[in-house]
Amino acid sequence: MASKTETLMTIEEMAERVAHELDGDYFVNLGIGMPMLVANHIKADKQIMFQAENGVLGVGPRAEPGAEDKDLGNAGDENVTVITGASFMDSATAFDMIRGGHLDSTVLGGFQVSESGDLANWKLPNRKLGSFGGAMDLAVGARKVIVMMKHVTNDGEKRIVRECSYPLTAKRCVSTIVTDIAVIDVTAEGLVLREIAPGWTPEDVQKLTEPPLIIDRAKPWTVQ
Amino acid sequence: MASKTETLMTIEEMAERVAHELDGDYFVNLGIGMPMLVANHIKADKQIMFQAENGVLGVGPRAEPGAEDKDLGNAGDENVTVITGASFMDSATAFDMIRGGHLDSTVLGGFQVSESGDLANWKLPNRKLGSFGGAMDLAVGARKVIVMMKHVTNDGEKRIVRECSYPLTAKRCVSTIVTDIAVIDVTAEGLVLREIAPGWTPEDVQKLTEPPLIIDRAKPWTVQ
Amino acid sequence: MNKVYAGFAEAVADIGDQATVMVGGFTGRGTPSRLLLALREKGPKNLTIVRNDASGGWKNPIDVDILIEAGMVKKVITCFAVFGSPKKVSRLERAALDGKVEVELVPQGTLAERIRAGGAGIGAFYTPVGVGTEAGVGKEVRVIDGREMLLEFALKADFALVKAYRSDSLGNLVYRKSARNFNPLMAMAAKTTIAEVEHIVEPGGIDPNDVMTPCVFVHRIVEAGNGE
């Protein structure tokens, strides 16, 4: 793996790649943390209504210093703005929107994704307590769940696995996984390797992926 | 019964008596029909926030001719006004208020009330179809349910019965019955005759009431 | 992504036979009359209608009973099927007695909550309302917190016809006074929500704090003016 380090996609490149995956989507929730970077990579000509589960539809860029509003934040407590056409709602309505299947997609971070699309992203196995946040609702409710995570852990442990060993967030919920080396779709036939980062072969990706990948449709990484 | 006709309380007198029964109550729903007359008998120095289950808290008097608002009615489609401090809400919230036990009392019409406080008020037994409206929710949800009805049917059939023969609205829900001859409380000991209309004796009232009444506490009709 | 339709006919053009259609409003207030007229004109058959009151007979004469009269309805899920007085027979009552329309009668709070559940992805819920009555026949009963409760299932629809006071062109809706009622709930519970609005304004014309139905729930908007 060391010899490949130079061709791992950066987090910003992953975020850009996820942004491309949102083509055609309009109502989108970005999970707390890394997924929030995706907002910076939406093309100017494309409008997306970002939902924040704390009760905002139409989250805009971060507030400029000095222009923060104590009553306006996203789910990660960042000072944000809203776009024209935004709305505020209570937490029940925010989750009606999520659970009721009204969002086109959500982007979530992940610890593990299984062959069948199970997601584990809320607690490390060695930790006693965790935080569910809104991840379980988003994973179950959004029409499309995109997971954005590094392909393996810092210790080289595989994250795309036959069965998750970490505590589950939701079963059979993931549509697509964007990692630092590949874009993989979860399908009824199995995991389909759709795109590969520059310098990687399908066989390289397979070595770092526990379940078998369907590799015959693999293409180069989409650059916008 | 014919000889007593002249001493039956009128509907307006019944409404006035019910109004007195609301002393200490603040959030009150008046059912469609006869109960709506109660609003006219609330003393000027006493403020009540009337709820209408179509989504109004703070219903005021009927709109003056020419001042009707097509978007403002009560549950019976009457053109009404609102008082200062009113609020509008959707039907789910209106019934959260009702079902969740937030209303002090409701006044409902009735066909029959049983000894244990069961209420039948939504359908005559010989009718195939009926309308539930909001009566079932009000009967179950309000903290106090006052039923306002004539003591017997036009055919002289008793309406305060051991068991309701008409289709039920809710079981064990009625607190107090105000009729044209008596005020009766539903208690764990049984039906307590609290007040009697002028010219009636407890025994007279008992004759027109199927279950035994506890009559030793009976007082004259309260006149405000 | 343009949600603004020029005409009512266009907005209901794909409501076909067998569709389940929710119709907002409580008596005539908040009732999308123009959409109802367009739907009658379009004339699909065997509709299932979900609506607070289906008896008609209110101040606003354009109500769901015009669809019943036109023979377009096979089933109605409602709280009000008949008038209070047995002497006045509603179109729905007559059609039901003739065996032409099936009626599912639901207590009003339960109807509101079932619709909300449908939009919210809640499968079912327990309510104390209706236990021991005709509303509870055939339903599961469970004791929760010492109280008997009925299991009631979510309601969803293919289409919701709602009426709003204002909308921006993105579909953010604001209702006025008691015309709100079932409209925000139904807007959430349908695959396609069609809003008849009095005034359409530009995006930004509605304060985000004042939006009552966020645009994610609304798919088509038609401006009606307020002259009904």
Place this chain on the structure above:
Amino acid sequence: MNKVYAGFAEAVADIGDQATVMVGGFTGRGTPSRLLLALREKGPKNLTIVRNDASGGWKNPIDVDILIEAGMVKKVITCFAVFGSPKKVSRLERAALDGKVEVELVPQGTLAERIRAGGAGIGAFYTPVGVGTEAGVGKEVRVIDGREMLLEFALKADFALVKAYRSDSLGNLVYRKSARNFNPLMAMAAKTTIAEVEHIVEPGGIDPNDVMTPCVFVHRIVEAGNGE
């Protein structure tokens, strides 16, 4: 019937040991900080706290974790018990690891819905969220519409501490922007709802269309100003 209290201490004076207290807010936004400070001062023991996030550590330093630190809490029902990074240990995490506080972790949408159900007289509901996860352990599963769902029960409280932007003296509340969050839900679910509001206006000062929490749900109001 006067709901306006002069001080925060007075408003929380009857919150006693063993009480269940819901606290509005999401991170620091919409959090009733002044009421929390007054409650810490009052010092009841063995409280059960219901709150979206209980980890503290947000921009607003006055959060429910000040009650945990003060040893007043026996149980917390929340979505956020710990920080994302295991390196930063929340007061709740430490107290829980020490066996001093019990934590019931709930998915956020389920928490919102359980609180709403508590206020709405709904006993329980079925949600697809949490099936097959730790959130579903020991809970009934039922297949509805082809989907596995968990049975979740309503949550109620003795007291709700909420934060609003404006109120009239009758207790009609208006929230501002994303500070709304759990506040309207909790206001409905408690026997006694105490609102910390920035500005109290006369009755009539709020348009009836704009009221977000009708006054029937609010029992005490204290004016805080907006200078926190």
